[in-house]
Amino acid sequence: MTEFVDLDVRPLLRAGEEPFSTIMATLDRLEQGQGLRLYAPFKPFPLFGVMESKGFAHEEAELEGGEWEVLFTPATVASQAVELSDIAPADDWPEPILQLDNRELDPPEPMVRILAAAETLAPGQTLFALLRREPVFLFRELSKRGHRWRGGFVPGGDTYELTVRVSAHVDE
Helix, strand or coil, rough: CCEEEEEEEHHHCCCCCCCHHHHHHHHHCCCCCCEEEEEEEECCCHHHHHHCCCEEEEEEEEEHCEEEEEEEEEEHHHHCCHHHHHHHCCHHHCCCCCCECCCCCCCHHHHHHHHHHHHHHCCCCCCCCCCCCCHHHHHHHHHCCCCCCEEEEECCCCCEEEECCCCCCCCC
């Protein structure tokens, strides 16, 4: 079950302040697996796309007086559950042909850049990328293209290392 961190931006908005930086700062402080419970005086449609790009699904509920409670939950990607038999041992993967540092890019740039780079590789070749966050939406796109990946956060949790192996076929 997801643990939620509460953030009420209603007082900020009533005071005429822009809450976006407060929301993003709170998001940056979330621990692995935590979600964000946001209280707002309106349904925050523009925030839904931003949060999706950061790997969060949302559920909203209207409260009394037209105010809203929105739960942002870390998205899980079913395709991440890969059977061990589907993955060759790490030492069977060739050294990466390309290395990308995407840590300074904002979504969706890292995903676009990695997918474009994968298109330039021959079947079986690999690329290595550094990212700020776990690329949950990228995993789905890699699966659609038949590619495999390995990844995880480095100690300290501020960088996600991803290796992508290009496959010879594409799953339709």
